[in-house]
Amino acid sequence: MSDAVGPGDLVLCVNAAPNHVTGRPVPLQAGETYRVLGVMEFGCPCGRADHLLDVGIDWGWCQTRFRLLPKPKAQARTQKISAPREKETTR
Structure with missing residues (x-):
């Protein structure tokens, strides 16, 4: 796990003993x-x-307490843009 974990990664605590x-x-x-x-x-x-992990609570924790969570996959979304339509005036 030490090669895969880096700053900014999310980990799940599996051992709070x-x-x-x-x-x-x-x-x-x-x-x-x-x-x-x-x-x-x-x-x-x-x-x-x-390795010890710093998760912002107390000091470094043994990495065996955590499991690395998968990174979310980016999904492209199409955005619908609504613009006001111009009205033509006829006289």
Whole structure:
């Protein structure tokens, strides 16, 4: 997952268990979507991940807590433009 995740990506929290290093409760919510602010090139102390993710809550989180959400596909839409019609006056 480390190669695919970058700043601005959306990730889904799949594990809101207590911090697996310190044992303290975490402020993350399972099932919530978070935007990645940065990817830190540090290995997690647990040894399960080679990068930590910054999602704007507390400090870096182990990337094993998250799953990358697919990027939305851009769809071209045709827009209907309505312009006022000019009326011809006849005398």
